[in-house]
Amino acid sequence: MNIRDIVNRDLVNLANCESEPIHIPGSIQPHGFLLGLNAETYSIEYCSQNTVDHIGIAPDAVLGKKLSDLFDQSQSDRFDEYADVEIDVARPFVFTKNDIPYNTTVHQSGETLILEFEPFPDGSIGLPDLYAQTRNFVSLMEKHSHLQDLCKDIATEMRKITGYDRVMIYKFDAEYNGEVIAESKREDLNSFAGQKYPHTDIPAQARQLYIRNQLRLIADVNYTPVPLLTREKENVSNSSVDLSLSVLRSVSPIHLEYLRNMGVGATLTISLLQKDRLWGLIACHHYTPKILPHYTRLSALLQGHFLTSQIAVREVAEEFEVGQIVEKALSDALSLLHQNDNFIEDYFREPSLLKVANATGFVIYYKGKLYQNGSVPEPEYLLPLLKTLSEKYPSEGLHTERILDVYEEGEKVAKYAAGFIYHSITAGTPDGILWLRKERRETITWAGNPHKAVVVNEDGVTRLSPRKSFELWMEEVKNKSTDWRKAEIHAAASFAYALQKHINLRYVKSQEQSNRVLNEELKAANKELANLNWISTHDLKEPLRKIQIFASKILDREKTDISAQVKDSVERMRFAAEKMQLLIEDILTYSKTGNMDKVYESVDLNMILTNVQDELSEIIEEKNAVIHTEVLPTLKVIPFQVHQLFVNLVSNALKFSVQDTNPVVNIQLKQVTASQIPDSKGPAQQPFYAISVQDNGIGFESEYATRIFDVFQRLHPGNKYPGTGIGLAICKKIMENHAGYVDAKSEPGDGATFTVYFPLEQSS
CATH class of the missing domain: 3.30.450.20 (PAS domain)
Structure with missing residues (x-):
């Protein structure tokens, strides 16, 4: 054989x-x-x-x-x-x-x-005391709130369990450079705590094995490998056996040479995994050969599992601490933003704007003017940065800790802006918002020169040789800031989005004020319809057209660069603009017809109300609203106008809800006579359908019950309840077109009831 x-x-x-x-x-x-x-x-x-x-x-x-x-x-x-x-x-x-x-x-x-x-190394099984081990870990877990402190005690506990001369806990960064974040050792040994090891020390294929096989033992780094043997067979190669999960698997000669250069005699390595990625290692070193019994190994592995179970918990807890700080700052900043129309000009120096992202500098560039807070570069260096970012990232956010990665001229501003978070305010313009972090020059302590040595052997073949020197090797890192945390990035994005809405609302408000003046000038001709005609033709149609154009440009030109969430938001924006433009066109057409014959259709109001609820489904779901409705009649009406009537009434009931209270809307039907209708001008016994929309919202003073239907009358100025002030005026006009009436009853804090009256002779 x-x-x-x-x-x-x-x-x-x-x-x-x-x-x-x-x-x-x-x-x-x-x-x-x-x-x-x-x-x-x-x-x-x-x-x-x-x-x-x-x-x-x-x-x-x-x-x-x-x-x-x-x-x-x-x-x-x-x-x-x-x-x-x-x-x-x-x-x-x-x-x-x-x-x-x-x-x-x-x-x-x-x-x-x-x-x-x-x-068996000592001739006995030697089962570990798992209860005592678990009890000790729970005690350590309760003792420490921060991960690094927990790691230090885990290293000490691991050394007690295994008896190794040194136990280290490594944590890998994004590039798999490792840092010793905790250590327990013999008193006579030099400390490796805080030292970094380059990613080349553990190549990619070794990292994959650490993921597949979470415990690795080398009993003696000077061992002589024992070959695996097999019988030769014809036409069968038997070339290899995958030993990825093996306990005895031989070790790479390069790694053994590396350990010998460190003076290590034996090792035990346990993997620390998070989301199927190698988060770090527990590395145990002994300076003479050491064989660890099987059950002691499992006890050590259990300790690794204990630590792994706490990594995500502790990291989330630390992130939560930061999140609480930035959330408080974000709340303060948003409160000021929502309460002040001139926020940019008057409050750009607020400390909360820096704390939103724990930044050292903050900048808003708006309509050609810089608003600066904290430590920022000079304008001659800052403006080119903003221009470059607006060109490269016109519709998406960006954050970096290394400015040179995204901006070639970064060294000129790195002192104040080595890292930044950027958001565009208006696509196609340099307008934007920046949170800046100063450069943090850092001296990294490597365990020896991190570059692999290249040697030529006796045969003249070039090969890799592990580092022979592990003397501390210092490297200075420049043009880099501290890392941005997720909570800071999210808070900055939230504020940037709110600022964009604030600027848009300022524009709408300025347009609204202009329209008020125009309304006064045109009142003599036709106070309401002429004003609506003017708004539809000029002031409102043009902004809507721009919104549609810009939205289309974003979706057509930038679709590969924007996230699905942003794309969905822009699609919704375009859809809403199109729908509003259609409504304006309908109102314009109606206003132009004047006394022309109206086109009425026999319509089931229940169908219209169903469509209205579908249209408002997002806000209904968002506010967890409940809508109760009785069976409504079939009437001859102008369908799109009655649809708009119910949209306005139901959306108002949802909009003016009490904070932290789920809106409840009751739509009820009863039959009345004209004598029961306020301001009725018809015969006293003329029958009407009275359809009431009752809510449990904030209500309003009864003195406004009539004025509320006038054009541009708003009872709640500011940003909390946005609107143009024409919705109820349109409701009144729609009811006039149907020979009907509308009235309102309310008291502050008791909700409001809006009732529309349709003459019975219009029923089918």
């Missing part, structure tokens, strides 16, 4: 180091031995060369045999049952040979069942 090894002897060099096949080394560490069984037949197809050292049987007498040929039949039978239903790394099977017990961990690799045998 021809036997050969499957050792991977590919040379690791500069060209292939990042893809070194460390999962298929073809060899193992010598403190145990390995058998590879065919998963179907349980025939031994692979074995390590050191079987004779452990069980006294040479590889040629092992390969091709069954387990019952190596161990007694009772052990083989019990293993068959174990492999069928009980394979569990936490509970290894125990084989005994020559009175020596072996913990045997089992896993499947492709078509091969891998059995790894390790003799």
Whole structure:
């Protein structure tokens, strides 16, 4: 029988180091031995060369045999049952040979069942006290509120459990550079706390293995690898066995050389994962060879799981602390914004604007003027930055901690703006808002020069060599600020969005004031219809046209650069503008017809009310409103006008709701006579349908019950209840067109009831 090894002897060099096949080394560490069984037949197809050292049987007498040929039949039978239903790394099977017990961990690799045998290091099982370990961890968890403090005590606890000379907890950054954030060590050892290690120390394929196999043991860095052997077969390569999940898997020669250069004799590494990503490592170092018993390893792994369970919780808690601060600042800033029309000009120096993002500088650029707060660059440097950002990011937000990543001239402003959060105010203009952070020059302490050394061996082949020096190596980082936290980024975006709405509302208000003046000038001709005609033709149609054009430009030109959320918002904006423009056109058409014959249709008012509720579904859902309605009649009406009538009445009931109270709207029907209608001019006994819309909102003073239907009459000026003041005037005009009436009854705090009266002879 021809036997050969499957050792991977590919040379690791500069060209292939990042893809070194460390999962298929073809060899193992010598403190145990390995058998590879065919998963179907349980025939031994692979074995390590050191079987004779452990069980006294040479590889040629092992390969091709069954387990019952190596161990007694009772052990083989019990293993068959174990492999069928009980394979569990936490509970290894125990084989005994020559009175020596072996913990045997089992896993499947492709078509091969891998059995790894390790003799008990001290001859006993040594089960850990899991209750005491869990109790200690809970005590530490309650003791500390910050993650780093918890890590320090976990490192100490891990060292007690394992007995290693040094235990370190690494945390990786976005580029997988590692930093020692906690350490427990022998008193005579130098501390590694705070030192950083470059991402090249743990290549990408090694990180993947740390994710798949969360515990890794090297018992002696100076071990001699033991080859895996197999029988040669015709037309079958048997080139490799994937040992990714193996306990005994041999280690990359580069990594072993790295550890020897550090003076380390043995290691234990436990992975810390978050969302399937390697967050960090618990790295245990011993300065002489050390074999850790299986159950002690599991105890250490449990400690790693404990810590992993707390990482997200503690990071969220720390983020929450920051979030509370910025939310308070955001609330203060928004309160000022909503209460002051001239916020930009009068309140741009408010401290809360800096605290919204914990920034050192704040800038608004609006209509060619800079409004500056805190530490900011000179205008000659700031204006080019704003111009560049408005061109590159016209419709999206941006944040960075490294200004040179997005702005080539960044060194000129890095002192005050090494990091920033930017939002455009008006697309297509340089108008924008910036939160700035000063440069934080930082000296990073690397554990040795972070660049891999390149050496040429005796054959003249260039290869990678791990660092031989771990003396501290300092690197100064410039043009960088502290990182922006999620809460700060979100708060800045919220304020920027509110500022955009504020500016738009200021524009609308200025237009509204202009319209008031125009209304006075045109009152003699036709106080209401002429004014609506003028607004529709000039003041309102043009802004709506611009909104549609700008929205279309954003969707057509920038659609690949904007998020789905922004795209959806712009689509809604365009749809709303189109709908409003259609309504204005309808009103304009109606006003122009004057005394022309009206086109009435027989319409079920229940259908109209259903359509109205569909149209207002978002605000109904947002306010958790409840609308109760009785069955309404079928009338001959002008459909679009009656639809608008109910839209105005129901939306007002929802708009003027009491804070923290769910709106309840009751729509009721009854039959009355003209004598029961205020200001009725018809015969006293003429029958009418009275449809009332009653709400539980804020109400209003009864003295406004008549004035509220005049054009541009608003009882609540300001931003809390936005509107133009023509909605109820339109309702009154619609009822006049239907030979009907409308009135209102209310008291402050008791809600309001609006009643519309349709003459009965219009019923179908």
